[in-house]
Amino acid sequence: MFRNAWLSLASVGTVTISLLILGISLLLVMNAQAFTRSLESGVEIRLFLDSGLSRVDVRDMERELKKTPGIATVEFISREEALEEMKKNLGDRQDILEGLEEENPLPDAFRVKAEKADNVPALAAELEEMKGVDQINYGRGMVEKLLAVIKWVRLAGGGLIIVLGVAALLLISTTIRLSLFARRKEIGIMKYLGATNWFVRFPFLLEGMILGFTGAVIASAMIYLGYISLVNRLDEVLPFVTLVTDRDTLLVVIGGLLGLGVVVGILGSAFSIRKFLKV
């Protein structure tokens, strides 16, 4: 390994760059996932009720809603509460609502959250048919678009990770093949002397593993330090953008990169060496 210092350096560099790109895209995808998840959880359906329903009718409806599959939470908002909320949203201009307490035009409503954002359109259609429901509002169009974007982000992220993993594997296997080619005579002599395939293979697998691991360590360190400083910087400049920062997630990413480096190193060597063992 040390005889081919340049070649080893090239292999480590290859692994580092591949895993660096992989790690960055992994973090991007994870953040996109976290972001879409927070958007998803914000999606809610509002059921505006017919006026003139009795308290008992409303309580029956609430019970029925809670039994409906696919619904996570149900919250009743009385017309008085709705007015208060409206006032709060208007801030210092709430004077325009003055006097509405006497004759509140707002209806009673339920605020319903679905277990999965995917189900919202279907659920909304179902709830609209319910007795006592006057109108329904869930941001039609907006939700469908959001769902499409979320699906796309997940697919593209997964695809990107697979492509980069394969690229790293091929690059390592090529570099190891060069190192094997430089030592093909030695391998041939070993086989002539009665070496088993494992005897020949083992040092190269070890070499691949060490190269992969070294590259992964460098990539992980760069990603960790870079990400931490990015998070700190963003916190100052754009405080409303929140990135995934919990320790467990970062550990998963870094552990994954290290593990992948080792696996890619071993697999890359194993692929390349097969040809050279046929003596």
Added chain:
Amino acid sequence: MIQFYNVSKIYPNGVKALNDVTVQIRKGEFVFLVGPSGAGKSSLIKIIFREEMPSRGQALFNSKNITRLKGREVPLLRRKIGMVFQDFRLLPQKTVFENVAFAMQVTGSSGRAIRDRVPLVLSQVGLKDKAGVMPSQLSGGEQQRVCIARAIVNNPVLIIADEPTGNLDPDTSWELMNLFNEINSKGTTILMATHARDIVNTMKKRVLSMTGGRITRDEESGVYSNES
């Protein structure tokens, strides 16, 4: 020890290297394999060594069918055979000692066994004082002695030498032949492919002569060719 029954070898490019060869070599024999280039000497050797498989026929080594060996049994076969090459095939970045020790490391010998055995073998081939020298600093004859030391270090039952004197001058060749003779006298079978007419004619060993993939002559105490 070696038995070939109707062995033919046809390479994928259509070249017929061996044509219905049937031959036996007994334990302890010293056999010369002679014939022009392309007569099939190398193919015969490669089949014994299981580097190539026969296209037809059966080949046995120590009553074991070479053609039926599993992949992981091949190294075990090769450890019973010492190979000596025309181009030596030493590892240039290893010392003489390390080159010989390498053959023992490959078979999983302990460090202690290696330290005991290698100096013994080196003195047997007359290279006791060259243990720490790199192969590039040795003469051709000395390099071939290292190759022989490497071939015998694991106590093989058979030594196959493929034109071992092809790159060496006559005097050096004779020194090496004496070494081979000595090894043979201790019971190791030797099969040697060679073009060295004088050596074959002088040593009066069994001669197998090959032409066009066939064994055309098999004589005890034979000579290189009948024409001269």
